[in-house]
Amino acid sequence: MSDKEVRSPEERARRLIMASLDGELSGGERGELERLLDAHPTLRAEWARFQRVKEVTETMALRPAPEEVWSDYWASVYSRLERGIGWILFSLGAIVLLSYGAWAGVKELIADATIPWFVKVSLLALTVGAVVLLVSVVREKVFVARRQRYKDVER
Amino acid sequence: MEFAFVEQNEASERALVQRARAGDRRAFGELVTRYMRRAYYAALGLVGSHEDALDLSQEAFARAFRARANLDPELPFYGYLYQIVRRLCFNFLRDSRTRRVRMEEATPWLMNQAGAKAAAADPGRSAERSELCAQVQAAIERLPEREREVLVLKEFEGLRYREIAELLGIPIGTVMSRLYTARRNLAAELEGVL
Incomplete structure (x- = not known):
């Protein structure tokens, strides 16, 4: 996650959660997120809910088009x-x-x-x-x- | 070795774009063959219908060729094409008449990656997965278009934040904010099944 220009701590937390779900956190940011989750139980609950959403969407894919589509x-x-x-x-x-x-x-x-x-x-x-x-x-x-x-x- | 391949690929794309810009249809045809799948799946994620995604992605290529004077050989062709694809898709979705037809003819555009093997092994579980898939699809369709777009690019096209930001011409922070809102809305929609 390279964009550090965030306006509020809430926004920063949201972005850290997103980056954590998508595997785009750096080592330092991982520690920062852990500290935030430990300090705010509501944030941890939200993180867990997002994780469940991610687990579900990860198992899904766009339905492939029939192969003949590409030849024409x-x-x-x-x-x-x-x-x-x-x-x-x-x-x-x-x-x-x-x-x-x-x-x-x-x-x-x-x-x-x-x-x-x-x-x-x-x-x-x-x-x-x-x-x-x-x-x-x-x-x-x-x-x-x-x-x-x-x-x-x-x- | 990999770097050499990337450079070679970029050089060949630049040459194709230059030739297409000069009106060479064969060169443009090569660009179409190169990016047709990506353009189709981008449209499918946005409009959620095979026929419409095919039509809109093909129309995007046709428009790109008609406006070929705007092509910049120094920039990636797909970035230019994607702007046309998304504009066509958003206009399509905003058209109230199409929206009405779409509601009447909803077709599955998402599938469970577990596939047919898992379905044969455990039909009960497979039906459950299909049901979940339909619910996720419906929840994504209800998302505002910009949130849906970022979610599709991330989850189903597997792009990184930087790539999404470049493609949409927005800051990475905006990508993350849209993704956050999309997932929050999705979580609320799927509350009963998660």
């Missing part, structure tokens, strides 16, 4: 990598085609004299709104996420 593992990761590129290309293509389709449609509708002016204005507002929303989402994804200093901090 890299192939599955590789598929994910390919799918990622596929999705980017698909999204880019879809955005370009949809934008072109929307532009062509709007242009045609505006040129059509039989369509009432308020329908044309609504359609224009709808198109401009969709573009603003799209740009806003893309901007947030690309720039804000990149500059967010605390994006990796877990809440």
Whole structure:
């Protein structure tokens, strides 16, 4: 146990108990723990309870995965990598085609004299709104996420 | 002899990371093969389900490759990967929908090390052990995620305090405090059976 910077005697005792259970006590620390346990019966009772917990968890292990999992593992990761590129290309293509389709449609509708002016204005507002929303989402994804200093901090 | 092997291993990992950073998928594949078991078991200890651990650990590798520009050949690759694994696992656990499904489909992810031989020799004792194992598993699942993480790294992955501290980027004292709280909570949960 190398971290000696502890705030209180209780904290020190707790850490000594943990290090003792996990075999990370130095010779001097072992003596220190013994003295603490002799002086505080409640601490000794707690130590004994922790020892029982340790004895139980020591007999247990993570259940092994079936062996065939490992032979297909890299192939599955590789598929994910390919799918990622596929999705980017698909999204880019879809955005370009949809934008072109929307532009062509709007242009045609505006040129059509039989369509009432308020329908044309609504359609224009709808198109401009969709573009603003799209740009806003893309901007947030690309720039804000990149500059967010605390994006990796877990809440 | 052992030192030479460690150095050689580190040098080969550094070379693989450098190649992976440049987009070499074969090199990245070697890193995956090297660390897939560790990543899987780390995820299993955190989420407690084979299917989810497999999915999350594979996703972590995929994300590590996509963000390969952040890889530092001078730092251990597993440390970088583990940060992604734990973030994915914690997000997964926090997702209320997944939590609901998980409660409905609880599967055993811990086992008694005594194994099948002991079970054949004494079936009564074996049933008792399985029951205890299920209780310990349920108690660990109820621990807060950070306590569970430290407990799993210590008890089931066998890491030393220094290694846990390095992996999580926290002081050794914090590792010990979390371990203390985890064991205290575990002791309280298992009071009737200990």
